Amino acid sequence: MRVLDQGDAEFFPVDLDGFREYVRENKSRVMESKLMSEKEAVSRYVDDGDYLVYDCEYIHRGPSSLEREVIRQRKKDLWIGGKFTYVDIGLLLAAGCISKVDVGFFGSGPGITKAVLDGKLQMEEYSNVVMTMRLHAGAMGIPFIPIRSFGGTTGFENSGAKLVEDPYTGLPTLIAPALNPDVALIHVQQADIYGNARVFGTGIAHRDCALASRKVVISAEEIIDTEEIRRDPGLTSIPFYAVDAVVEAPFGAYPGECQGRYSVDDQHLQEVFGAVRGAGDIDAYLEKYIYSVADDREMLEKRVGAERLSELRERAVIKDGYQP
Numbered sequence: 001m002r003v004l005d006q007g008d009a010e011f012f013p014v015d016l017d018g019f020r021e022y023v024r025e026n027k028s029r030v031m032e033s034k035l036m037s038e039k040e041a042v043s044r045y046v047d048d049g050d051y052l053v054y055d056c057e058y059i060h061r062g063p064s065s066l067e068r069e070v071i072r073q074r075k076k077d078l079w080i081g082g083k084f085t086y087v088d089i090g091l092l093l094a095a096g097c098i099s100k101v102d103v104g105f106f107g108s109g110p111g112i113t114k115a116v117l118d119g120k121l122q123m124e125e126y127s128n129v130v131m132t133m134r135l136h137a138g139a140m141g142i143p144f145i146p147i148r149s150f151g152g153t154t155g156f157e158n159s160g161a162k163l164v165e166d167p168y169t170g171l172p173t174l175i176a177p178a179l180n181p182d183v184a185l186i187h188v189q190q191a192d193i194y195g196n197a198r199v200f201g202t203g204i205a206h207r208d209c210a211l212a213s214r215k216v217v218i219s220a221e222e223i224i225d226t227e228e229i230r231r232d233p234g235l236t237s238i239p240f241y242a243v244d245a246v247v248e249a250p251f252g253a254y255p256g257e258c259q260g261r262y263s264v265d266d267q268h269l270q271e272v273f274g275a276v277r278g279a280g281d282i283d284a285y286l287e288k289y290i291y292s293v294a295d296d297r298e299m300l301e302k303r304v305g306a307e308r309l310s311e312l313r314e315r316a317v318i319k320d321g322y323q324p
Contacts, residue, residue: 002165004172005151009124011160011177012051012079012102014143019180022214027241033193034246035223038069038296041245045215048076050182053135053213055206057084058256059264061199063185065252065296066219070185071095072290081135081181082106083128083204090276093121095286104128110278125155130176132205137178138212144175184213187252188237189261191220195243196229196236201259203237210242219249221261251300251309263315265308 036044046052052070054063067088070078079100082089086107092098094111100122115121126134130150137145150156151163151174159176166173186206191197197218199206210216218238223246229236252258255268274280293299300309 001167003162004165005156005163007156007159007161009159010100010122011124012081012179012181014177015180016141016143016178019138019214020141026214027244029241031194031226031240034195034240034243035193036245036247038065038219038247038249039073041217041247042066042069042073042075045217045244046070046073046075046078046183046185049078050075051079051081052183052185053081053179053181053209054088054185055083055209056187056202056204058087059269060202060256061187061253061258062088062256063187063217063219063252064254064256065249066185066187066217066247067092068290068296068299071097071286072295081131081179083131087272087276090282091272091286094276094282095290100124102126102131104131109276111276111282124160125158126150126161126176127155128204130159130161131179132208134176134179135181135205135208135212137176138180139208140178143178145178147174147176150174150176179212181209181213183215183217184209185217185219186210186238187219187221187249187258189220189258190222190224191218191243191246192224192226192229192240193246194226195238195240195246196226197238197243197246198229198235199237207237210238213242216243217245217247218243219247219252221250221252221258223248249296251312252296254300254304254309254312257316259316261316262309262312265304265312268304 075097078098081102083104102124133145161176188197188199255265257264275282275285
């Protein structure tokens with residue numbers, strides 16, 4: 001296969017045999033409870049220097065309670081694979097948690113811009129499609145995947161993708177390296193204690209995130225009985241054997257929405273977007289919502305309140321397609 005052109009960015013190493021070996025040695029097929037707190041899950045499964053992905057994104061079913069715990073535990077030198085990302089990167093960067101980002105769609109802010117210009121944040125460009133397809137390749141166990149987009153862009157020049165001669169048609173075709181992250185954080189509507197998880201409605205790559213990653217932490221709005229899972233196994237989006245930890249996290253996507261459960265908190269979004277964009281004090285935001293509370297349950301109780309959470313539930317008026 002002849003390489004016609006290639007980007008000049010560093011990319012996470014493709015190691016299919018290493019990934020298979022890790023899964024074989026560390027992923028148990030035994031049905032045992034994986035239920036634990038955010039604190040325990042992040043402490044056990046997110047290590048300094050990990051390549052970390054999350055699904056969906058900050059405003060829509062993002063694993064926000066898990067991300068806040070990563071910040072609370074002051075994890076360091078993370079390499080983030082971000083799709084539809086913005087706020088997450090701004091908060092993690094301000095907390096000193098990340099050093100590299102592979103990014104699709106992105107909105108910058110003064111802190112992010114300064115970190116890139118100062119050489120403190122390495123940012124490689126992809127599209128949301130390319131990042132999603134890289135995870136798909138990782139889940140399938142193949143080293144790269146062809147994609148009919150992204151070539152001829154400035155993003156391509158700042159990525160790890162290559163332009164090759166298609167051996168079947170002879171035409172130029174883009175290929176992107178497979179991605180097998182160290183850890184994935186995924187928020188779902190329902191899960192059992194073993195890690196069988198259900199996602200209703202909008203999704204981007206939750207199944208591929210789980211199947212492509214070495215370690216998988218699930219947070220769930222609701223823990224349901226395994227007998228309920230067995231009654232309709234077709235609703236299971238992520239199988240238990242891919243999952244390492246399960247966290248019961250009602251409002252785990254706050255201040256974003258979890259479809260069918262609650263709406264976004266638009267007032268809070270204004271506050272956090274302002275902090276990331278430089279209109280507010282991001283250090284004060286981190287102190288208020290993360291560092292000054294022991295966990296996410298305390299944050300919701302003391303900083304948001306039951307009345308506001310009830311209002312957000314009532315505003316989630318669209319239920320079709322988002323409930324079993």
